[in-house]
Amino acid sequence: MLAILHPDTPLDSDSYRQTMSFLEQLPGVAIKVHEVKGATQRLTEIYLLGDTKSLDKDEIEALPAVERVIRISDDYRILGRHRDDQRQSGFTYNGVEFNQNNLNVFAGLCAVDTQEHVEIMMRALKEQGQHCTRMGAYKPRTNPYSFQGHGKSCLPWVFETAGKHDIRVVAMEITHESHIEEIDECLEKLGRPTGVMLQVGTRNTQNFELLKAIGRQKTYPVLLKRGFGITLNESLNAAEYLASEGNANVVFCLRGMKSDAGQPHRNMVDFAHVPTVKRLTRMPVCIDPSHSVGSRDKAPDGIPDVMHATAQGVVAGANMVLVDFHPRPEKALVDGPQALLMDELPAYLEDVSQCHQLWKKRQELYRNTGEVRAK
């Protein structure tokens, strides 16, 4: 059961004290307090865990600090959608909104290679009015002899270049908890010219100790990739690990499933799950068409498969797109064959925007249909 307090209830107020002393004496019920900081207010959510079936919802709703009570299921307690759950989705980070209704594109380099490429990429994004990008500094590679990313050494010039081009959020995968500190120290030293969304890659979706470490910090939001070979439920539980440790600013990313059935694509595109994740949880949903499709191959209509896959996800209501571009894909050190070309960026962004508008129109189309009408 979840008791949501009136917004901005002071923790030293009588109403808070009375409410807590009532809840704390409930037999067999453990209490976990979760703070949600919104743009304009602070919300306190109190999770009542354990033997809650016999609790009287009305009685708890009548406590002085409580605004409303929601009965929650066991799955995805914090990030999930529950019956009568009108809680908002998403969060704001560094001036950028992330929720289940809007859309942000994170076009950028799969792996940071040269300063020149980072500069060309970010300048192009600025020219297109973009405020987000993807930049891999720590790369998890299948082959131990492949380029592993520049790591910590590239952070200063990546972040400075981002700041120079008004990039507010850089999605950056980390593979070890020590990377959080490396990123944080570097940003702090530079005066925080940009922000970072910590990315958990598909190989680490169930690295529970990494998830817990990332969940314990609240400075950076998290982009969690779906595990490539586990069920959706298992990946959503991985996201809940982050929230249960205290960080509920999580975007969930679909990136295709490893299966021969997906060939000749790199992975089996799974963007039909965009609306499913939005129904089961309150997380904004990202799609990664580059790692799903894995090539720049085009259909006879002249449109690359990566763009077709993007369109499918965005028309279905995706809220974020993580996509590889590169000024010279033949020189890229990681995933060159799937990177889109710089001259494709304006059309790509326009395509994404049109698909997002179409998703809005589709909602209108269905608004008053499918209701069960009383006779």
Ligand code: PEP
């Ligand atoms: C990536 O986004 O660079 C990446 C490695 O993706 P994934 O974890 O989905 O393979």
Ligand code: MN
């Ligand atoms: Mn990659």
